[in-house]
Amino acid sequence: MRFELLNMLLVDDNPHMRTLLTEILRAIGVRNIFAANDGAEALQVMRQHQVDIIMTDLAMQPLDGIDFVRLLRNSPDSPNPMAPVIMITGHSTLRRVSEARDVGVTEFLSKPITARGVLQRIALVIDHPRAFIRSGDYFGPDRRRRNDPAYMGPKRRASDSDALSI
Numbered sequence: 001m002r003f004e005l006l007n008m009l010l011v012d013d014n015p016h017m018r019t020l021l022t023e024i025l026r027a028i029g030v031r032n033i034f035a036a037n038d039g040a041e042a043l044q045v046m047r048q049h050q051v052d053i054i055m056t057d058l059a060m061q062p063l064d065g066i067d068f069v070r071l072l073r074n075s076p077d078s079p080n081p082m083a084p085v086i087m088i089t090g091h092s093t094l095r096r097v098s099e100a101r102d103v104g105v106t107e108f109l110s111k112p113i114t115a116r117g118v119l120q121r122i123a124l125v126i127d128h129p130r131a132f133i134r135s136g137d138y139f140g141p142d143r144r145r146r147n148d149p150a151y152m153g154p155k156r157r158a159s160d161s162d163a164l165s166i
Contacts, residue, residue, distance in 0.1 A: 001126060003029035007049065010035045011042040011056035011068065012088070021055060021088075024115045028122075039068025046072075046079035053125055055109075055118075058089035058100060065089070066103055073104040073139050081139065082132055084125040088113060104140025106130065 008030055012018050018035050025033055034049055036042035040063045042056065054072075058065040065087055073081050087100050090111040097108060107121045130141035 001123070003122075004031050006030050006122075007032040007052045008034070009042060009045060009049075009051040009054045009056075011037075011039060011054065011060070011065070013037050013057065013060040017057065017088075020113070021118070024113075024118050027115065028119055039063035039065065039071065042068055043071060043079065046083075051080060051083055053084050053086065053122060055086045055088060058087055058091055058096065065105075066100055069100070069105055069140075070103045084129070084141070086121045086125065101143050102138065104138070106141045 003025075008025055010018050010021050010025075010033060012021070012035075022033055022035070034045050034051065036045050038060045039056070042054070045051070056065045056068060060068075063071075069085050069087070072078050072083065072085070075081075084106040085104070086107045086109055087105040088109045088111065089096065089100070100108070107124055109117050109121050132140060133142050
């Protein structure tokens with residue numbers, strides 16, 4: 001991968017975490033790294049710079065990672081609603097992960113982070129991009145990670161008439 005071509009945005013209100021992520025990204029060759037303290041500042045940065053991948057913390061003030069991704073995906077003036085988002089969280093409970101997934105987070109990275117974990121998540125969004133889905137109440141990457149041929153319920157992928165793959 002040509003990491004030096006990536007434009008990364010780090011969104012975290014903890015300066016130590018931003019520094020750690022910056023050092024990991026620089027070590028793998030990323031040159032263009034932008035930073036923001038919260039989701040509102042991140043949207044401003046995205047209006048000024050092209051961003052390829054966003055890494056954001058879940059718990060921030062005043063605009064947390066969930067609200068940031070919700071605005072990124074759904075706001076009419078969003079600078080890039082289809083940007084891949086890697087959510088970094090120490091709150092990896094099923095409820096919080098589901099909540100983040102349901103607003104359009106692309107991948108998750110649990111704390112404590114490692115260089116290997118960061119590299120794996122970046123590789124996933126580059127090598128295995130997920131199709132974007134628009135349905136009545138959701139816009140974002142396809143939340144289904146696997147196709148289960150045994151599933152016989154409503155809303156199968158091929159027959160889901162109200163979802164549009166983008």
